[in-house]
Amino acid sequence: xxxxxxxxxxxxxxxxxxxxxxxxxxxxxxxxxxxxxxxxxxxxxxxxxxxxxxxxxxxxxxxxxxxxxxxxxxxxxxxxxxxxxxxxxxxxxxxxxxxxxxxxxxxxxxxxxxxxxxxxxxxxxxxxxxxxxxxxxxxxxxxxxxxxxxxxxxxxxxxxxxxxxxxxxxxxxxxxxxxxxxxxxxxxxxxxxxxxxxxxxxxxxxxxxxxxxxx
Amino acid sequence: xxxxxxxxxxxxxxxxxxxxxxxxxxxxxxxxxxxxxxxxxxxxxxxxxxxxxxxxxxxxxxxxxxxxxxxxxxxxxxxxxxxxxxxxxxxxxxxxxxxxxxxxxxxxxxxxxxxxxxxxxxxxxxxxxxxxxxxxxxxxxxxxxxxxxxxxxxxxxxxxxxxxxxxxxxxxxxxxxxxxxxxxxxxxxxxxxxxxxxxxxxxxxxxxxxxxxxx
Amino acid sequence: xxxxxxxxxxxxxxxxxxxxxxxxxxxxxxxxxxxxxxxxxxxxxxxxxxxxxxxxxxxxxxxxxxxxxxxxxxxxxxxxxxxxxxxxxxxxxxxxxxxxxxxxxxxxxxxxxxxxxxxxxxxxxxxxxxxxxxxxxxxxxxxxxxxxxxxxxxxxxxxxxxxxxxxxxxxxxxxxxxxxxxxxxxxxxxxxxxxxxxxxxxxxxxxxxxxxxxx
Amino acid sequence: xxxxxxxxxxxxxxxxxxxxxxxxxxxxxxxxxxxxxxxxxxxxxxxxxxxxxxxxxxxxxxxxxxxxxxxxxxxxxxxxxxxxxxxxxxxxxxxxxxxxxxxxxxxxxxxxxxxxxxxxxxxxxxxxxxxxxxxxxxxxxxxxxxxxxxxxxxxxxxxxxxxxxxxxxxxxxxxxxxxxxxxxxxxxxxxxxxxxxxxxxxxxxxxxxxxxxxx
Numbered sequence: 078x079x080x081x082x083x084x085x086x087x088x089x090x091x092x093x094x095x096x097x098x099x100x101x102x103x104x105x106x107x108x109x110x111x112x113x114x115x116x117x118x119x120x121x122x123x124x125x126x127x128x129x130x131x132x133x134x135x136x137x138x139x140x141x142x143x144x145x146x147x148x149x150x151x152x153x154x155x156x157x158x159x160x161x162x163x164x165x166x167x168x169x170x171x172x173x174x175x176x177x178x179x180x181x182x183x184x185x186x187x188x189x190x191x192x193x194x195x196x197x198x199x200x201x202x203x204x205x206x207x208x209x210x211x212x213x214x215x216x217x218x219x220x221x222x223x224x225x226x227x228x229x230x231x232x233x234x235x236x237x238x239x240x241x242x243x244x245x246x247x248x249x250x251x252x253x254x255x256x257x258x259x260x261x262x263x264x265x266x267x268x269x270x271x272x273x274x275x276x277x278x279x280x281x282x283x284x285x286x287x288x289x290x291x292x
Numbered sequence: 293x294x295x296x297x298x299x300x301x302x303x304x305x306x307x308x309x310x311x312x313x314x315x316x317x318x319x320x321x322x323x324x325x326x327x328x329x330x331x332x333x334x335x336x337x338x339x340x341x342x343x344x345x346x347x348x349x350x351x352x353x354x355x356x357x358x359x360x361x362x363x364x365x366x367x368x369x370x371x372x373x374x375x376x377x378x379x380x381x382x383x384x385x386x387x388x389x390x391x392x393x394x395x396x397x398x399x400x401x402x403x404x405x406x407x408x409x410x411x412x413x414x415x416x417x418x419x420x421x422x423x424x425x426x427x428x429x430x431x432x433x434x435x436x437x438x439x440x441x442x443x444x445x446x447x448x449x450x451x452x453x454x455x456x457x458x459x460x461x462x463x464x465x466x467x468x469x470x471x472x473x474x475x476x477x478x479x480x481x482x483x484x485x486x487x488x489x490x491x492x493x494x495x496x497x498x499x500x501x502x503x504x505x506x507x
Numbered sequence: 508x509x510x511x512x513x514x515x516x517x518x519x520x521x522x523x524x525x526x527x528x529x530x531x532x533x534x535x536x537x538x539x540x541x542x543x544x545x546x547x548x549x550x551x552x553x554x555x556x557x558x559x560x561x562x563x564x565x566x567x568x569x570x571x572x573x574x575x576x577x578x579x580x581x582x583x584x585x586x587x588x589x590x591x592x593x594x595x596x597x598x599x600x601x602x603x604x605x606x607x608x609x610x611x612x613x614x615x616x617x618x619x620x621x622x623x624x625x626x627x628x629x630x631x632x633x634x635x636x637x638x639x640x641x642x643x644x645x646x647x648x649x650x651x652x653x654x655x656x657x658x659x660x661x662x663x664x665x666x667x668x669x670x671x672x673x674x675x676x677x678x679x680x681x682x683x684x685x686x687x688x689x690x691x692x693x694x695x696x697x698x699x700x701x702x703x704x705x706x707x708x709x710x711x712x713x714x715x716x717x718x719x720x721x722x
Numbered sequence: 723x724x725x726x727x728x729x730x731x732x733x734x735x736x737x738x739x740x741x742x743x744x745x746x747x748x749x750x751x752x753x754x755x756x757x758x759x760x761x762x763x764x765x766x767x768x769x770x771x772x773x774x775x776x777x778x779x780x781x782x783x784x785x786x787x788x789x790x791x792x793x794x795x796x797x798x799x800x801x802x803x804x805x806x807x808x809x810x811x812x813x814x815x816x817x818x819x820x821x822x823x824x825x826x827x828x829x830x831x832x833x834x835x836x837x838x839x840x841x842x843x844x845x846x847x848x849x850x851x852x853x854x855x856x857x858x859x860x861x862x863x864x865x866x867x868x869x870x871x872x873x874x875x876x877x878x879x880x881x882x883x884x885x886x887x888x889x890x891x892x893x894x895x896x897x898x899x900x901x902x903x904x905x906x907x908x909x910x911x912x913x914x915x916x917x918x919x920x921x922x923x924x925x926x927x928x929x930x931x932x933x934x935x936x937x
């Protein structure tokens with residue numbers, strides 16, 4: 078093996094480290110959220126009725142965990158797809174990836190807020206979690222954007238990268254997600270009915286779906 | 293290296309990511325269950341008698357952990373075997389794998405319920421944990437089924453895959469596990485003696501063992 | 508690449524999975540022990556004196572963590588060395604490895620007992636932790652023994668394996684560790700002075716050191 | 723494949739194990755710090771005002787986590803760079819690496835002290851965290867020093883290693899960090915104003931920046 082080839086292999090291993098580090102972060106996040114779902118202490122000598130009551134109190138937490146598990150899994154699958162086009166890395170890529178991972182690590186916080194506060198008269202926790210998801214999506218768009226701009230240096234088949242990553246649909250998030258946040262902050266300021274938030278998110282979801290299909 | 297070969301290697305690395313991500317989830321699950329086993333706080337100035345009492349109270353938790361550690365280890369070994377036949381992956385495979393991992397992540401919850409509530413007059417916690425194990429087994433059967441159906445595309449030596457994965461025995465779970473759950477729910481509804489559950493699980497275990505041997 | 512070679516690579520990847528799974532378990536164990544070291548809640552508005560008092564109370568926990576971190580690191584280095592001689596795996600190897608990992612996962616429990624109870628008049632916690640370490644060492648000896656017995660099938664350079672793994676010194680643990688436990692149980696039964704335990708452990712350490720040097 | 727080549731590959735895999743073990747430790751550390759950020763229990767039936775108050779109380783913890791996440795990420799990127807020059811490992815390297823990882827594992831403790839105690843009249847927690855960071859930096863310098871001294875055996879392109887690792891700037895830490903600690907201890911002893919500490923850290927940061935630029 079000559080030195081050039083050895084260096085190439087080394088460089089490829091660096092990229093693998095970045096990827097496997099990200100995988101480990103995803104695996105920890107997707108797993109520690111389950112620690113939320115717990116019976117209260119001191120159930121050993123409780124009556125069957127009290128035990129059943131405790132189980133019923135766990136149901137919203139379980140629902141939140143199922144939702145969060147598959148959302149996190151979906152982000153991991155997105156990361157898997159995105160990095161499958163990479164052949165090299167740069168310092169900036171590592172930073173963008175860390176920013177993306179940062180918002181992923183906020184998921185357990187978002188889920189715990191949702192599971193702790195959600196009730197028929199209180200949707201705030203759900204909005205906190207939606208906010209974290211939207212921020213992670215925005216960071217994912219930033220990361221994708223960096224890849225597209227530096228495709229010649231970083232990607233396999235750089236000419237097809239925009240099509241492969243559905244860049245035209247992704248690009249929509251650059252404007253739509255900040256717009257959604259401005260709308261939401263305005264909503265808080267003018268004390269709209271909380272359901273107004275839902276309409277904003279719904280609008281974004283429909284618009285993104287339509288754009289994705291048409292391209 | 294030509295482009296075709298490079299893409300093949302890339303694709304193989306994607307499959308490795310799926311596998312190593314699963315391994316990380318298993319490693320976390322098998323490890324965090326130990327955090328359950330803990331002395332109560334403020335033991336620094338306790339008398340030797342009180343300390344010994346605390347240790348004795350830990351024994352059922354330790355037993356539950358030993359049981360859960362090796363059950364989780366067994367599922368990991370099953371995953372190791374299953375994926376050793378894979379040469380490619382699809383989006384559906386990732387989803388089936390995530391569903392399987394989801395039920396694995398419920399293990400710490402199942403163990404904690406069992407350790408927290410098990411007592412001579414209360415077997416409910418044990419049934420909760422058995423339920424989680426059966427669900428994980430069912431998800432494993434679904435995953436195996438997907439592999440068998442797509443063996444030509446996904447597997448090494450596709451013609452032998454049914455024999456290698458003991459598919460005829462596995463297939464039994466498709467009917468037996470849902471049947472077990474219907475039986476269990478009927479049992480709860482008609483307020484059977486809890487021991488009736490044990491008979492159901494026992495029956496399943498014996499039937500599965502017999503089928504596995506005969507094939 | 509012909510089928511034979513492909514299968515060899517697959518098999519080698521299985522072995523890597525076993526190894527990286529073990530690494531992940533070690534990494535989690537070595538890391539979660541730090542979660543023990545924590546200031547009590549509600550320190551935000553405490554006086555400087557109270558804060559300093561809290562720090563001083565943390566010192567034995569910190570000492571226990573430093574000790575445990577490097578003991579765990581040492582076991583990981585032993586595992587690294589042991590598996591560097593492997594070229595294949597069997598189902599039994601996976602089971603022996605899981606048993607070894609099981610005792611490693613008990614480390615956080617041992618450390619927490621030690622940190623929680625150790626005081627000038629109470630050494631029990633320290634003995635609990637020493638017991639866990641000795642059990643891990645015994646499981647390591649069992650694993651090494653399995654490798655030595657199946658060296659032709661499993662190891663690189665099978666003829667040198669006994670020398671490479673210092674088998675003659677390791678073998679001593681087969682008798683010495685169970686002997687130590689019998690001695691300790693007898694000690695508990697006859698209510699010896701707790702210091703008697705220390706003599707047992709010390710004796711084992713000296714004997715093992717001498718044997719290792721002479722071979 | 724002849725035996726020599728097989729051994730080389732084996733050896734390279736050992737080095738990868740050391741690296742991936744370190745990555746797993748980093749991934750766990752960077753992730754578990756988020757568990758600090760949590761709403762207090764029993765928020766399900768709280769009023770909106772109380773809920774908003776709880777969120778505001780979380781803000782310093784969130785700020786501490788953001789800071790800690792990117793500091794940890796920076797140390798991981800340093801580790802990535804450092805190990806990209808390695809082609810072999812020794813027992814000493816593993817020990818130096820474990821010492822470095824040890825101080826990284828203290829990060830969650832440092833962050834939790836900072837988040838728990840920081841207030842306008844109390845900077846002590848911040849100094850605890852800064853101390854942990856400086857110790858990690860010192861351990862990193864020790865590790866780099868070991869690499870530089872053994873470059874012929876351990877590194878790719880050993881003749882350029884000092885330039886690649888900015889060794890002249892790094893070397894400065896050998897004296898500057900211990901000096902900083904002596905200064906800090908003297909500061910505590912003579913009951914300086916806590917702001918004096920800040921000056922020390924600031925001075926180090928400026929000096930290190932200047933030296934790094936000039937070389």
